[in-house]
Amino acid sequence: MSSTSVCKATDPVAPMRPVIPLYAVARTDVPKQRGARCSNCAMRTLCLPPELSATDYGRLDAIICTTRHVRQGDSLYRAGDAFQSLYAVRAGSFKTVIVHRDGREQVTGFQITGETLGMDGIASSEHTCDAIALEDSVACIIPYGQLQKVCNELKSMQQYLYQMLSNEIVRESTQMLMLGTMSAEQRLAQFLLNLATRFKARGYSGSEFNLRMTREEIGCHLGIKLETVSRMFSRFQRDALVETRGKRVHIVDAERLALV
Amino acid sequence: MSSTSVCKATDPVAPMRPVIPLYAVARTDVPKQRGARCSNCAMRTLCLPPELSATDYGRLDAIICTTRHVRQGDSLYRAGDAFQSLYAVRAGSFKTVIVHRDGREQVTGFQITGETLGMDGIASSEHTCDAIALEDSVACIIPYGQLQKVCNELKSMQQYLYQMLSNEIVRESTQMLMLGTMSAEQRLAQFLLNLATRFKARGYSGSEFNLRMTREEIGCHLGIKLETVSRMFSRFQRDALVETRGKRVHIVDAERLALV
DNA sequence: CGGTTGTTTGAATCCGTTCAATACCTGTGG
DNA sequence: CCACAGGTATTGAACGGATTCAAACAACCG
Structure with a gap:
């Protein structure tokens, strides 16, 4: 999720192996901030094509020059907001939520470091979901118009x-x-x-990690109630598949878990 | 769905108002066939951007020059097939299905005339779902590589x-x-x-139409069993919201149906 | 430390499934 | 033309997984 230098540093687990070092990030909620550089960002293997030259990176650096800090619970964008940029998660994590007129909510996804947000907005020039930070987070702003220009030159x-x-x-x-x-x-x-796989791809443990979302948010993503999520965690514990203590998760037997 | 000149002509309902005339299409299952022309295709307002010049159309005509006839139950492509083209439904209808290792199936969508298929394949150069014709159908083949070239010139x-x-x-x-x-x-x-809206946008009735899919396929799309689909149809009938006779559907009270 | 938020667990209820039987529709062949 | 077959649709009754409601507990924060 984030390196120890970012956010609340209350996470004694995931960043034990800080394989992907990140820049220190001030905790103040400054809306935008210069200084991000794709060319030497530790996340670049995740959100950019693999075979880019130094000059290619230079071009991207000229475009993606701002980041935005989002406090836990605050939104990166909301449904109805004009679409102007895509976002890449630089540190922290988000959830995307669509809210129906009648109040029904569905968490359409969770995005962690190196993953991308905002593609729903291209269709109608308006975002169709809310992107909410699950913890204090940082997102790279990728202005869509300028990205298009880069794309025209950089196949x-x-x-x-x-x-x-x-x-x-x-x-x-x-x-x-x-x-x-x-x-x-x-x-x-x-x-x-699925979460385990994504953590592992980022150099973290695929068997031990901290959830950033509540049982309710998990349920809202999986189409079940939070009580059911809790019951299933208990069942996994009983069957020695997963051990949990609150948000802390230890996958004991991934093979058997996959066969459930 | 299709004009009366296409397919089995067993549909006395939907094409009663053939607002969108289509070319006659031979019933033989020829894999590919020349002769399609975007420039004067009745579907072009559905699958192409609105503001194209005559020369723009000429360019597209040079690319999208083949169609493919697919018999009911046959596939346009299958999961694992190499991705080479996008497809536009010219006549008829399709379903897209993902099949899990253990045999679980989910119908991810139904595509009717003017809608597009195959975009799942761009990510990994392989299709990830099966596209199956719900009736004898015709699809325009849009070679992806050539489409990209057109896109580079035609913003x-x-x-x-x-x-x-x-x-x-x-x-x-x-x-x-x-x-x-x-x-x-x-x-x-x-x-x-949703189906009603799409039919209406094509000039057909938004209140009376024929379903092209079975109860089982509907259920598989909605995450419920076919018996439940049938029961809900009966309930709608009882409540005077929808009248059905087999595949024939008449939406009696769309406003109340939306509030269910 | 108290209040708030998030989590766990139990018991009763309900919606959808399962299993089964019957009816229907459509195309085929006698 | 009608009868028949096979897939499709409807309906009932029993069952079961998930929800609802409720209560107790744990973790977190000011």
């Missing part, structure tokens, strides 16, 4: 953007499969294994 | 492609909301109203 970047959009489509399809066909137990198992 | 087309991808993301988010938060009754109501 690999253009291709990468198409792929990111398509990836989001595939991710959501998978989530639909989960919501449409799986039991509460299976949904939670898949959710934990 | 409005490029923007449109980005928007189409984003639109798909938004559509899937909405579907997730449905799967995650709504009762069986509400899901079916929303589904029917």
Whole structure:
């Protein structure tokens, strides 16, 4: 999620191996801040195409020059906001939520370091969901108009953007499969294994981590009630698949968990 | 869905007002066929950006020159197939299905005339779902590589492609909301109203139409069992919201149906 | 330290599933 | 043309997984 230098530093777990060092980030909630550089960002392997030259990075540095600090619970953008930029999570984590007229809420995704936000806004020039910080977080601002210009000259970047959009489509399809066909137990198992994979890809432990979201937010993502989430955690504990203590998660037997 | 000249012509309902005339299409299942022309296709307002010049259309005609006829039940592409083209439905209709290792199936969407297929394949150069024809259908083949070239010269087309991808993301988010938060009754109501809107946008009746999919396929899309779909149809009938006779649907009271 | 928020667990209830039987529709072949 | 077959749709009754409501507990913050 974040390096120890960022945010509240109350996390004694995930950053034990700070494999991906990040710049120190002031805790003040300054809306924008210069100084971010793609060219030497530790996250660049996650949000940029792999084969970029030094001059390519220079071009991106000229575009993505601001970051935004978002306090826990605050929004990066809200449904209805004019779409102007994509965002990359530089530190911390977010949830994206769509709210129906009648108040129904669905968490459409959780985004951690190196993942991208805001692609829903391209269609209608308006965001269709809220992006809320799960902890004090930092996002890189990627102005869409300028990104397009870069894409016109940098074909690999253009291709990468198409792929990111398509990836989001595939991710959501998978989530639909989960919501449409799986039991509460299976949904939670898949959710934990998916999170584990993403943490591992970032150099953190894939078996021990801290959840940044509440049981309610997990339930709202998986289409089940928070009580059910809690019951399933208890069941996993009983069956020696996962150990939990509050937000702390230890996946004991990933293989069996996948077969639930 | 299709004009009377296409397919089995067993549909006495939807094409009663053939507002969108289509070219006659031979019933033989020829894999590819020349002769399609974007410039004078009746569907062009649906799958292309609005403000194109004659020369712009000429460019597209040079690219999208083949169509493919797909028999009911046959696939346009399958999960694992190499991604090479996007597809636009020219006549008929399709469903897209993801199949989990364990056999679980989820219908991620239904595509009718003028809608687009295949965007899931961009991410990994492989399709991730099956696209199956619900009736004898015709799809325009849009070679992705060549489309990219056109996009590089035709900015409005490029923007449109980005928007189409984003639109798909938004559509899937909405579907997730449905799967995650709504009762069986509400899901079916929303589904029917959504279909009605799309038919209406194509010049057909928004209150009377024929379903092209079975109860099982509807259920598989809505995350409920086919028996439940049937029960909800019966409930709507009892409450004078919708009248059905097999695949024939008449939405009697759309306002109340939306409030279910 | 007290108040707030988040988590766990139990018991009763309910919605959707499962299993099963019957009816229907459509295309096929006698 | 009618009868038949096979897939599709409807309906009932019993069951079960998830929800609801409620209460107790734990963790966190000012």
